[in-house]
Amino acid sequence: MLELHDVTKRYGERLALDHVSFTVGDGRLTGFVGGNGAGKTTTMRIILGVLASDGGTVTLGGATLTDADRRRFGYMPEERGLYPKMRVLEQTVYLARLHGWSAAAAHRNALELLERLGLGERTNDTIESLSLGNQQRAQIAAALVHRPEVLVLDEPFSGLDPMAVETVQSVLADVAASGAPVLFSSHQLDIVERLCDDLVIIAGGRIAAAGSGDALRTRHGSERWELLTSGDLGWLRQQPGIRVADFDGGWAVFEAESDAARQAALAEAVARGGVVSFTREHTTLAQIFKEVVL
Incomplete structure (x- = not known):
């Protein structure tokens, strides 16, 4: 279980995160929603260790996260970060190899994942030649190819058509079903509501509401x-x-x-x-x- 306890973050005089606390349960899909500038991306970067917090803790299974723990995470940033000149399969295999997979296992898993995400016919295309929607699928494959134990995704459905959304939903549900905590942000509230077990709403750097969908409806509906x-x-x-x-x-x-x-x-x-x-x-x-x- 991934837990945040009173996480704070300042940028100069601005308090970006104000004692943020919530839990991402094992095997549960948790939607993280809020307006622009609410603190979603900052929170995710602190979870991943990309940013340091000014206070509070992030724990996994009750223990403070280490670099070794974070190597078992999968992360998809909102900004696309793949090498544009590399081919789709080459890029995906490369990332699996960085996580210690053998060449054969990385190749096999990358092919299987790309096929499932609808990129089976685009494996030899360069990243930059793909449409924005297919680049998004490739970015998701990059986050999943090493079969992470925790998954953190920033706006994974951005730019996807309805069929691609359904495909990605199915893939994420399977990751959660394997027992992994899955946290993802999205501005598409209908998708979050349809897909998630739990919801976290952040506003102005503070958690405004958190819990299961039924609990939030009882409390706020x-x-x-x-x-x-x-x-x-x-x-x-x-x-x-x-x-x-x-x-x-x-x-x-x-x-x-x-x-x-x-x-x-x-x-x-x-x-x-x-x-x-x-x-x-x-x-x-x-x-x-x-x-x-x-």
């Missing part, structure tokens, strides 16, 4: 209900204890001040006839993000 009828729901605005959040003819989303008020509203809808559906609205990560950040 509003209890809203969606009602669909074949009639007109204009009467719902005058229903005691009900606040209508959205409305369109026979469809409405509302909040109820109590269970009794909600049940009374449903009973009135049934009495008027034509109820098609009545469900609790799913609180999205985007809604939670707005609540805790804005």
Whole structure:
């Protein structure tokens, strides 16, 4: 388990990270989200040892991280860092060899990974000749080729088309299923919500919320209900204890001040006839993000 305890970082007078603490569990995909400049990349660089913190600790399995530990990590920076003139397979094998893999094993694993990431037909192309989306896939392959025990990815889905997103999601899920802690940042909240077991929201260098998706919805989500009828729901605005959040003819989303008020509203809808559906609205990560950040 990867843990951050009260990590701080200053750039001159600016406090970039203010006692940042969260956990990335073994075998769990943890999404790390926040606005530009919130502190995501700085946090990741401290985890990897690229930056030194000004306070706090980063531990793995309860022990302070060492250089030897970090050699077992996989890291993909937001900025592409592969050698542009090298061929895709050559580059991927080279990186596996740097991690101590034999030539044969590195070649075999690189081919298998590139094929799975949809680069099987581009292995002999140079990095610079690839489209931006395929360069992103190659960057992901570089982070995974040595089969890391911990994976940290900064914006891995940037520039990927929907099919490529699905492919990368599947690969990352398999890495987590092997038992590795996986932390990745993304501005694409729908992908984070769909893929992750746990979420960490950072704002202004502080952790605004952290936990599983269900826990965050319970803690921060509003209890809203969606009602669909074949009639007109204009009467719902005058229903005691009900606040209508959205409305369109026979469809409405509302909040109820109590269970009794909600049940009374449903009973009135049934009495008027034509109820098609009545469900609790799913609180999205985007809604939670707005609540805790804005």
